[in-house]
Amino acid sequence: MKQFLKISLIAVLVLGLVAGIKSPVLADESNSINEKLGVPIVVYGDNLTDEQKAETRELLEVTDPEMVDEHTVTGEDLARYINGNPNARMFSSAKITMEEEGEGLTINIITPDHITEVTSEMYANALLTAGVENATVDVASPVTVSGHSALTGIYKAYDVEGVELDKERMELANEELGLATDLAEKEGMNKEKVSELLAEIKQAIAEQNPANVEDIERIVQEQLDKMEISLSEEDRQLLINLFDKMRDLNIDFDQVKNQLSDIASKVQEQLGDIINDEGFWEKVGDFFSEFFQMLSDFFKGLFN
Template identity: 60%
Template sequence: MKWNRFLKGAAIVGVLITTLFVRNSGIALASSGDNDSINEKYGSPVVVYGAQLSAAQKDEVKKLLDVTDPSQVREITATGQDLVNYIKGDAHANMYSSAKITRDDTGGGIVVNIVTPENITEVTKEMYANALLTAGVKDAEVDVASPIKVSGHSALVGIYKAYDTGKGTNLNKDRTEVASEELSLATNLAKKEGMDSDKVSQLLTEIKQEIAAQHPATKEDIANIVDEKLKTLNISLSEKDRQLLIDLFDKMRHLNINFDNVQSQLDNLAQDVKQKVQNAVDQGFFQKVADFFQKLIDAIKSIFS
């Protein structure tokens, strides 16, 4: 009888732990919208397919990106030559990751949805958003998908091409190149020991926020901002990686990238990233609690065995 009461109590504790985790994890339910409505101000959404997709894979991507009526979207293909044009990439590179870009009203910000997170192995939605802000993209909803496992870098080139084919929306090539450098640096840093993609995104976003606030005039000013953020976020980098960060943001300074114009989008992105980092901390805490109770249950079971 006592044993049964104990098991019931343990089950209740487990439910409470789960409830607390969900409450603190910041999980949000997707809201329903009218996805079939065309924004007459900006025209139909643009869907960019990777050039290496087979016919079957392209059909799969269409389903993933909710392309049910091709007449309601503008379809283009991203090729290896586009890698050369936009980011000085390899013309022979394979292109699989694809994207759907729906321009939004001014002030809507950049919303990135990775439809196939299991197949986009390196680039996170926050990394995409950061790079797109650097490139000059704003106020758009971007859906990314791939039928196979890929890093996700080529989708960024596809997004650039989607903007270049629109009237009056051409992007500055120097900015797209430095945005690609930013994405490469972000994914490389995320592979370092003691780092993860959320922490890297938080670092990059908060550096941009400080640049917008301080308007650094020299490379030394950039270095001071980078060092302060590394210290504040308790991030330890090698001297080589630290210098890569400084060089990257100094390039942005020379390009006169004005992050003031996207301050609200940076603020929203920073808040999202901070929430993800906090969720990861909370999840680790609750896992420790669950492990503790499991050990307790196992210990009591051993008494009765």
């Protein structure tokens, strides 16, 4: 009985130590309204049931309706913003939090198992093409969807805030997203490779400032060769046409390149914060030191 009590005490102490190993608790800012940038905007897919909408609220961490602006995106919005099908069924939802100038664009897919075709990098590429910058965007769906309709919800969020996005750029961004997901299905391709290819082409365009479609064709081919990607002539031409349209719209490719770099930097910073958190690793070391000392004392006690 005495040994059982000792073991139980050890278990309780170990659990207590494990619970103590955690990052420092920061002040809760979730209930603080940013009076300069406004509250986050949440746009729900129109075809969500009440139960699915409640689940989506939970996924997007909407705990207080007073702390967000809520809207619904419909098939009519799809037609309005990107000339899509007004009868489309909309399930993907998004929460958009405006950020300070220079913060860049951060995309979080909250339900990656339910967003089957579009990656965060694809969203970032398309949104930058549409002119969306300096925001944190959380995308979620309680049902399995491709993820394409979330773009329209994001466009609507900006519209209701009075931020006018160019319709041609929005349509082009949707075309880019469609091409990206199509290319990802091709033999020898995947979502990550497609996202990298699009980003590399944009960066090359930013550096070289092409003057005509021939320059675009050369840049596209150079990046395909560099990444050792073989596409059909039809798919290669679709890429050329896409980026030539971007050139015609005078999109600031330098700004696009900088924003894409910001996204990569944020990921590296987040990893670096964990690795370089000396306080965290000190607690880990203290835990194991105390844990092994307790085990040593325990086993000594068994034989005394």
